[in-house]
Amino acid sequence: MQAIDTLTPCPCGNDAGYARCCGPLHEGGVAHTAEALMRSRYSAYVLKREDYLLATWHPSTRPASLKLAAQQPAPTWLGLDVKRHEEAGVHATVEFIARLRYGGGKAQRMHEISRFVQEQGRWYYLDGQFPQS
Ligand SMILES: [Zn+2]
Numbered sequence: 001m002q003a004i005d006t007l008t009p010c011p012c013g014n015d016a017g018y019a020r021c022c023g024p025l026h027e028g029g030v031a032h033t034a035e036a037l038m039r040s041r042y043s044a045y046v047l048k049r050e051d052y053l054l055a056t057w058h059p060s061t062r063p064a065s066l067k068l069a070a071q072q073p074a075p076t077w078l079g080l081d082v083k084r085h086e087e088a089g090v091h092a093t094v095e096f097i098a099r100l101r102y103g104g105g106k107a108q109r110m111h112e113i114s115r116f117v118q119e120q121g122r123w124y125y126l127d128g129q130f131p132q133s
Helices: 022-026 034-046 050-055
Strands: 075-088 091-102 108-119 122-129
Touching (some): 034 075, 034 091, 034 108
Antiparallel strands (some): 075 091
């Protein structure tokens, strides 16, 4: 397998590559926009970085664990498409479509409108709605 820091494009789809996109955030860097945080969380799902997903989840809605490693069938993430990104003060909304496949199943779309909140300069995932589409 390819070394993680040379992944190009980034798992989130950015042509700049992992080392210039989601990688620094996974190492503790600050996401300057909610969209950047959202993209880094998508990449964390791809890379099974449960620690990062929990660390960027707001404590008020954060689950105790995600058990990503135990998920069966394991999802294969196929791509991310950010549709909309709106920030208003310390609140933000990011709408996106992620494509994934479970095991050998058919590719499916996950359409989510995520809410984010900023505290002490850091964005956190709050929750998501899943519109029918
Ligand atoms: Zn990225």
